[in-house]
Amino acid sequence: MKQHALFIIKSFGISLFALCLSVQAKTVTQKIPPFNLTAEASYAQGESSKPAVLILHGFLATNQFFTVTSISNILQSEGFTTLAPTLTLNISQRRSLVKCTSLHTHTLQRDIIEISHWVDWLHAQGHAKIILIGHSSGSLELLEYASKANYPNISSIILTSLFYLNGSELGILPEEVTKAQTLLKSRINKPSHYQFLFCNNQYYATPESFLSYLKMDKPYTLSLLDSLSIPSYTIMGGADKRFHKVGRKWLDALKRTPTNLITIEGANHFFSREYEFDLQEKIIDILNQTPP
Amino acid sequence: MPLKSYFIQPVKVYFAFFLIAGVILLTLLVSNLYSQTQSVQTALQEKTLQQAQKEFEVVLDDAIINLTSNLLELADWDEIRQQIEDPSYYYFWHEDRLKGSGYFKNNYAQIELYDQNKWLLMPPMDEGNLNAPLPLQIQTKEEAKLIFISPTKAYLHMFEPIFARDSQTLLGYVGISIDLRPYLIEENELKYINPQSIKFTETQTASLSDLSSHIHFEPIENTVANELWTQIKRFIVDIIVLLSVFSLLIIIIFQRLFSRPMQILANYVQQLKESTNDENTQPNETFLIKEFEALKHSIHDYHRDLQTAQKELNTQYEKVWKQARQDALTEIFNRRAFDEMWSQLVDTYEYNPTDISFILFDCDFFKALNDTYGHEIGDDVIRTSAKTIQKNLPSQYDVFRIGGDEFVAIIQKQPLHEAFAIAKKCLKALKNHNFCGIGIKEKLSFSIGISHLAHQNSKNLRGDLLNLPRQADIAMYKAKQSHQHKIQCYESQLEIESLSLVSSQIISTIVEAIHTGKHIDMHLQGIHSVQENKLYYESLIRIKKDDLFIYPKDIFSVVERRRLEVEMDTQIIQQMLIAFQKGHIPSNTGVSINVSGKTLLKSNFVDLFEPFLPYLKDYKIVIEIIENTLIDHMEYAKTVLNTLRNQGFLIALDDFGSGYSSIRYLAHMPVDIIKFDMSMTLALDGDEKTRNIIRSTAKMVRDAGYDLVLEGVETEEMFEKSKQAGATHIQGYLLDKPTSILKIYGSK
Incomplete structure (x- = not known):
C-alpha cells in the first residue's frame, strides 16, 4: 500500500514532467495509400533500448483522448518510444472526436489497415520491438490486428477495458443488423441510424460500416485472445459500467483465456481520477517485466 | 401724489385685470413647461437615436465577427473536410447530419461546400425552397454579399476557404447563407433599436464594408419619455380645463x-x-x-x-x-336780510331782468316822536307800522326794516302804477291805523318814495338797479317835504330840484371828487389836549378845482341828496391813508376820521380800517360816529366798534347832545371820546341853569371815563369855560383853523 502511494506520487510528478516533455512529441502525417487519406499520429521517440509502444484510442476518439495521453505520458517518461495514431475514420487529419450523429463510413478493416500502416512505419523508424496498447475498442482492433498480423516485431499486447461490440446485451438490434445486411447485399450503402454502443440509436452509419464492427462479438473476441501468439495483458476497471450490460462474467471469460487479466478495482472504463496512476503502474509493471 | 383718474375703475375691471394677468401668467408657465418637456423629449429622442446607432454598429460588428468565427469553425470541422475529400455521402451528410449538428446555426438558410475551383461540391437538394440560394460558383471578389429580397428580407452570403491542416493547400470552400434580419434580432438583445424597424434597401451587391449603409432601423420608442410626454400633455390639458373651471367658479x-x-x-x-x-x-x-x-x-x-x-x-x-x-322788534326781515336779497338781486338781475320798484317807507318826525313818547312807544310805532305794511303788501312780497323807522319793499314784475297802487294801499292803511291805542295822541304821517326800473328801457341794467335805493331816497325826501303828496315817484327832475341851489359845475365836481378822489384837498383841524401839549387832528373834506373852492355845506348837501355818504367816507378814508403813507401826518399827533351811519352799517366797515393798523403804534387814530347812528344800531355798533377798539383804534361819539336823549346809553356806549355838539359848547355862554346842565353832563361823561372834546371854541373866554366844564380836549378857531394837510406838512 505504501509502495502504491509512492508510485502515485512518483507518477504524478512524472506526469507533470511528461506534460512538459510532451511538447517534444511531434505529429506524424502519413498517407494511407489505399484510401488516399492522410492520417496523423503523435510520435515521441524514447530510448532506443526500450521498445516502441503503439497506443490506440477507443471508439470514435482521437489520440488526444485522456486515457491515451495518460499512458503516452507515463511511457515517454519511462523512456519508451510512443506512437499514438488517430484513426482517420475516413477523415483526413482528423482532429476531433467523431459524434455518433456524424456520418460513419469507416470500417474495422480500414482501421486495421491504418494500424498496420503505423506498425510498419514504426518498424521503418528502426524500432525492432513494438508493444501494442489499446483502450476499449482500440484494444479490440489491436487484438484483431495482432491475431492476424503475426508480426515478429510485436512482442506483447496490453488491452485495457477490453469488451466486445456485438451482442443483444449491448443493445444491438437484430432487425437493424438484418436490415443493414440486406442493404449491404443489395449494394445500397445508404446510411441509417443504428443502436450501437453508447450511441444508442443515434449511430448514423453506412451498413458496411455498422456491420464491420459487429464482427467483434464475444466469442470472436475470446477466440482472438486464445489464438494470440504473443503475451497479452488485459487490464480492466473494476467499476466499469460496461459490466452493467455484459456482466462481470466477462472477467471470468477473460480469465479463462491466456491473457494476463489485471483488474483495478474501483476504476471506471477510462481509468480516470486516481485510477489513472493505477493503470500507469500496471502498464509500467508489465513493460518492465517484458524481456528486452 | 394724487392718483391718475384712469386708475379709478370699477372693481370688475380690476378683477378682470388680475384674472387675465393670472391666466396669462399660468399660460406662460404651462407653455414653458410644454416647451421644456418638448426639448427634453427631443433630446431623449436624439440620445436614443445615438445609442441606437452605436448599438447597431456593435450588433453589426458582432454579427460579422460571429459569422466569420462560425465560418472558420466550419472550415476547421473534420466532417466538412471529410465531405470535400469524399462527397459520396454528401446528401446524407448534408441532410441528416449537417443540420442536426451544432454548426448549422439558427437563421442559417444554407450551408454549402465548394471545391477548389469554387464550384458547388454538390447541387443543393432543396434549392427550390431557398429564397436566395448560395451561388453555383463563388465569384472571385465576392467574399460576402447581401442579397436583397424585400425590405424585410435579405440574406447574407459568406464564404471561407478550407486549407489542408499541415499545408496551405486549398481544399475547397464553405459558404453560408444567413437570413440576416431575424439573425440580427434574435442573436442580440436590442435595447435601443426597434427590431421591427430593421429594413433593407434594395441592392445588387453589398460587401461587408458597406453593409451598414443598406440596413436601416429606427430607435425604440422611449416609453418613459413618451409616457412622461403623454402625462405632461394630459397635465397641461387638465390644467387648462381646471383653470377654465376655476376661473368660471371664481367669476x-x-x-x-x-x-x-x-x-x-x-x-x-x-x-x-x-x-x-x-x-x-x-x-x-x-x-x-x-x-x-x-x-x-x-x-x-x-x-x-x-x-x-x-x-x-x-x-x-x-x-x-x-x-x-328777522328784526327782533318787528319780526319782519332786517337789514341783513335786505342786503342779502338785494345783493342776490343785483348779481342775477342781468340774467333775469324784470321791472322792479323800490318802495321806501319812512315815519315822519319819528325821532321827535321817540324823544317825546320814549323808546317803548317808539318801538310800538315801528312794530305796528311794520305789521301794517306787511299786511297790505301782496303776499309774495316782503317788507324789510333797514333803519330805525325806514322800511323797504321790492316789487318785481310789476309796472310802476301797480307799485304805486301797492304803496298807496299801504299808506292808506298806515293813515287809518289807530295809533291812539298805543298812546299816540298826534296823527302820524308817513312818507313813501318809489323808484322804478323798467328793464326794457334800461341800457345799463346793473347801474340803473344800483341807483334805485338812492332814487327812492330822493323821492321819499320829496314826499317828506310835501303834506299832500306823501307818495313820490322818483324822477330825474327831483334830483335837479334838490340841488337847485348848487351849481351843476359844483355838483359834478363833488360827484367826480367823491368817485375818483380828484380835487379833494383834505384839511386838518387840531384837537388840543387841555392838560398836555398834545394834539390830534380832525380830518375834514374840502374840494377845490382850479379856482373853485367848494364849501363843506355844499359838499354835504350834494352827498346827502345823492346818498353818497358811503362813497364819500370811503374816499376820505383812502385820502387819509395816503396821507399816512406819504408821511404827511405830523408825528406824535393823530387823526380823527368822520364816518356816517350808512358806512358804519356796511359789512366791510372793519376792513376799511385794516390798512391803518401799522400806523397805530405811532399815531392816535380816532373814528368819529354821530350819536344818532350809534344809538339806532347800538348792538351792531357795539360789535363792530369794539372790534376796532380792540385793534387800537379810538372811537369818538360826535355831536353828542344834538338829537336823542342819550344820557341813558352813556354808560354802555362803545366809545372812548365824547364830542359835545357845538350847540352845547355855545350853551356855556348861556344862563347859569344851562351852564350847570352842560357842566353836569360833562361831569357825567368824564365820570364814565370818556375823554371829552368841546368844539367850536373861538374865544379865550370860551376856552376857559370849556376847561372849567371838564373838557379834556378843545377844538376851535381860537386854537387853529382847518388847514390843508399839504400846508401842515410843508410847514413842518
Missing part, C-alpha cells in the same frame, strides 16, 4: 360674493344721494358676506340717522337763519 363666486353686493350697495348709495325722498328702503338682497350685509344695514341706518340729523339741522338752520334775518 361666479366673485360676482355673487363681491361684485354684485358692491354694485347693489353702490347703486343704493347713489340712490340715496340722488333721491330726495326720505323713504329709502334698503336693498332686499341678502349678501353672503357678513361684512357686506353689515355695511348694507350700516348705510341704511347711517342714512336714516343722517336724515334725522339733517332735518334737525334744517330746522335749526331755518331758526338761526330766521333769527339772523
